[in-house]
Amino acid sequence: MRVAVLLKQVPDTTAKIGVSGSRVDESAITKWSISPYDEYALESAIALKESGADELVAITFGPQRASKCLTEAAAVGADRLIHIVTDADFMDSCTVQSILSSAIERSECDIVLCGKQAADTNSGSTGPGVASLLGYSCVGSVTEVSMDGGKLSATRLGATGLERIEVSGPCVFTFDKGEVELRRPNVRGIMMAKKKPIESIGIEDLGIEIGSPRASLKSHSSPPEKPPGQRFEGAGSIEIVVGKLRDEANVI
Amino acid sequence: MAYEALDFYDIDSLLTDEERMIRDVVRDWVEERILPNIEDACREGVFPDEWRAEIGEMGILGAPLKGYGCPGLSYTAYGLICQELERGDSGVRSFASVQGSLAMYPIWDFGSEEQKEKYLPGMASGELVGCFGLTEPDYGSNPGDMLTKAEDKGDYFLLNGAKMWITNGTIADLAVVWAKLDGVIRGFIVEKEDEGFTAPEMKGKHSLKASITSELVFQDCKIPKDRILPDVRGLRGPFSCLNNARFGISWGAVGAAQSCFNSAKEYALSRIQFGHPIASFQLVQNKLSWMLREITKGQLLAYHLGKKKDDGTWIPEQISLAKMNNVDMALEIARMSRDIHGANGILDEYPVMRHMANLESVKTYEGTHDIHNLILGRHITGIQSFTREP
Numbered sequence: 001m002r003v004a005v006l007l008k009q010v011p012d013t014t015a016k017i018g019v020s021g022s023r024v025d026e027s028a029i030t031k032w033s034i035s036p037y038d039e040y041a042l043e044s045a046i047a048l049k050e051s052g053a054d055e056l057v058a059i060t061f062g063p064q065r066a067s068k069c070l071t072e073a074a075a076v077g078a079d080r081l082i083h084i085v086t087d088a089d090f091m092d093s094c095t096v097q098s099i100l101s102s103a104i105e106r107s108e109c110d111i112v113l114c115g116k117q118a119a120d121t122n123s124g125s126t127g128p129g130v131a132s133l134l135g136y137s138c139v140g141s142v143t144e145v146s147m148d149g150g151k152l153s154a155t156r157l158g159a160t161g162l163e164r165i166e167v168s169g170p171c172v173f174t175f176d177k178g179e180v181e182l183r184r185p186n187v188r189g190i191m192m193a194k195k196k197p198i199e200s201i202g203i204e205d206l207g208i209e210i211g212s213p214r215a216s217l218k219s220h221s222s223p224p225e226k227p228p229g230q231r232f233e234g235a236g237s238i239e240i241v242v243g244k245l246r247d248e249a250n251v252i
Numbered sequence: 253m254a255y256e257a258l259d260f261y262d263i264d265s266l267l268t269d270e271e272r273m274i275r276d277v278v279r280d281w282v283e284e285r286i287l288p289n290i291e292d293a294c295r296e297g298v299f300p301d302e303w304r305a306e307i308g309e310m311g312i313l314g315a316p317l318k319g320y321g322c323p324g325l326s327y328t329a330y331g332l333i334c335q336e337l338e339r340g341d342s343g344v345r346s347f348a349s350v351q352g353s354l355a356m357y358p359i360w361d362f363g364s365e366e367q368k369e370k371y372l373p374g375m376a377s378g379e380l381v382g383c384f385g386l387t388e389p390d391y392g393s394n395p396g397d398m399l400t401k402a403e404d405k406g407d408y409f410l411l412n413g414a415k416m417w418i419t420n421g422t423i424a425d426l427a428v429v430w431a432k433l434d435g436v437i438r439g440f441i442v443e444k445e446d447e448g449f450t451a452p453e454m455k456g457k458h459s460l461k462a463s464i465t466s467e468l469v470f471q472d473c474k475i476p477k478d479r480i481l482p483d484v485r486g487l488r489g490p491f492s493c494l495n496n497a498r499f500g501i502s503w504g505a506v507g508a509a510q511s512c513f514n515s516a517k518e519y520a521l522s523r524i525q526f527g528h529p530i531a532s533f534q535l536v537q538n539k540l541s542w543m544l545r546e547i548t549k550g551q552l553l554a555y556h557l558g559k560k561k562d563d564g565t566w567i568p569e570q571i572s573l574a575k576m577n578n579v580d581m582a583l584e585i586a587r588m589s590r591d592i593h594g595a596n597g598i599l600d601e602y603p604v605m606r607h608m609a610n611l612e613s614v615k616t617y618e619g620t621h622d623i624h625n626l627i628l629g630r631h632i633t634g635i636q637s638f639t640r641e642p
């Protein structure tokens with residue numbers, strides 16, 4: 001059994017975001033990290049490897065800087081690192097899914113783990129999309145996956161409570177934030193990761209014909225400005241503030 | 253908001269990818285584990301045992317040492333580790349400095365094969381804690397005159413004497429103790445359970461409150477013959493350990509200064525007096541600009557010294573200069589930052605007063621500020637002025 005974990009590099013949730021024109025200025029972002037839900041997928045993927053999976057392949061699709069995600073994954077235990085390099089600014093979800101599925105197929109992984117959505121786009125389409133292209137089953141918003149013999153089972157918070165789902169055959173699991181503590185890489189892991197080669201490939205190496213995308217970016221603008229905050233001064237305004245907190249904000 | 257360390261001259265671009273990754277692992281750990289808990293640890297005067305275990309798990313102890321389970325990192329990586337730990341608290345950096353540079357290093361450099369195999373792997377993983385006993389109640393800057401002595405009793409050594417100001421002493425599983433055997437300074441490994449050995453904690457510190465400081469008392473302490481460090485004699489033993497620790501301190505001080513600078517900058521931008529942020533006043537800007545200038549110089553000094561350590565082209569006087577300069581600038585920045593914070597500067601809500609009090613110890617240990625001046629004075633003039641006797 002081979003496990004693939006899909007990792008997307010996104011601006012760190014604590015990074016300062018600058019705007020130039022109507023866009024987030026990516027060149028000004030100083031800290032990029034693995035998307036938080038993907039980190040849970042990675043943690044679970046390492047656990048699967050520890051309980052007997054043959055190989056853990058970490059895959060990322062993104063610009064040159066994204067290779068850092070792979071080194072980080074190697075530092076905590078990924079065996080093989082695949083970087084599909086792109087400089088594209090925007091790519092529709094279907095194209096991204098076909099690129100990732102083709103990389104998963106090439107590396108012959110039958111279990112795929114990824115975040116339920118990426119922290120930057122929040123679109124949530126990658127996992128299910130990849131599953132449908134590969135013809136794998138898909139279990140969404142899981143918090144844990146374990147392997148017993150050849151059988152995989154996952155825990156997810158369903159409509160009525162915690163569900164334990166058992167799957168047979170190839171499957172994609174998308175991850176929600178769980179209770180598990182994420183392991184931090186240690187120095188030995190980092191030094192080993194440094195020696196691990198990253199297979200850097202282009203979209204053309206995957207034999208994918210991108211063609212004309214079915215969805216394309218039509219225009220781009222800033223989200224509407226939030227109304228400015230209100231300011232009250234002096235003891236005389238206490239009553240107004242209390243009223244607003246009670247009637248408008250509903251917080252007291 | 254993510255911590256953005258002051259890096260005016262882009263030292264970051266001079267680092268390797270692994271160095272940056274190691275730095276970030278330690279930085280994140282300090283952010284998550286030290287900063288939210290340090291004030292409690294200081295108030296209670298403890299070095300929480302989880303910190304020991306987690307520092308061990310990160311694999312950063314004895315950073316530049318190779319083999320025997322040690323990380324084998326560059327001196328620059330070791331420096332970065334110290335910088336990040338001390339950005340949290342000098343006491344946390346002290347734990348790592350003592351363990352790596354003062355306890356593991358002498359065993360690694362001067363120990364027998366058996367000693368290395370017995371102690372180093374456990375010390376690298378943090379399971380065994382070490383301390384370094386050089387200073388005595390009556391001999392600080394001049395350890396050469398120490399009174400602690402060892403006698404060869406045939407089957408064993410007998411140690412008598414007392415050490416003072418020993419970091420990690422009470423929590424240590426083993427102590428590297430410097431004592432005179434037939435008048436010559438030698439290193440001995442004393443284990444926690446050895447008969448006649450106690451390590452009572454020293455209480456009442458206003459500085460390095462989250463670091464354990466102890467006395468080591470040897471009263472007819474019997475230790476097996478195989479616990480002497482075979483390969484070094486004289487002050488060269490302890491001094492070569494101090495070189496490594498002092499190097500780490502020159503980076504650590506930068507971390508403490510960066511923390512004080514950030515706090516001062518944020519505070520100055522948000523504090524309004526006379527209708528304007530105090531950051532808009534020229535006198536305050538002058539202070540911030542001075543901090544930026546001194547930290548940047550300190551960083552370049554530490555970085556270049558790291559390269560020289562890696563190349564093996566350094567001399568001890570260069571380490572003296574870096575330790576002395578960087579601790580001095582960090583202490584001055586802590587004081588200035590405290591001043592910019594006004595009354596708030598004395599509260600534990602801000603890190604500055606804690607750094608300031610810590611740095612007073614850092615200025616004194618590992619060779620006082622003036623002892624480093626004397627080392628440089630001797631280097632410049634060829635005349636030693638430590639003592640009146642030639």
Ligand SMILES: Cc1cc2nc3c(=O)[nH]c(=O)nc-3n(C[C@H](O)[C@H](O)[C@H](O)COP(=O)(O)OP(=O)(O)OC[C@H]3O[C@@H](n4cnc5c(N)ncnc54)[C@H](O)[C@@H]3O)c2cc1C
Pocket residue numbers: 350383384385386387390391392393394416417418419420460465613616617618619620621622623626637638639
């Ligand atoms: C928190 C803490 C932790 C420590 N941890 C350790 C440890 O783990 N292991 C260890 O062995 N030691 C440790 N020390 C001890 C430290 O190394 C000594 O305090 C230091 O060497 C100075 O010695 P002293 O305090 O006796 O000061 P002194 O040597 O008495 O110096 C007092 C003053 O006199 C000045 N002075 C001394 N001689 C001269 C001279 N010839 N010319 C001009 N000025 C001079 C000094 O610069 C200083 O200003 C620690 C100290 C502290 C505070």
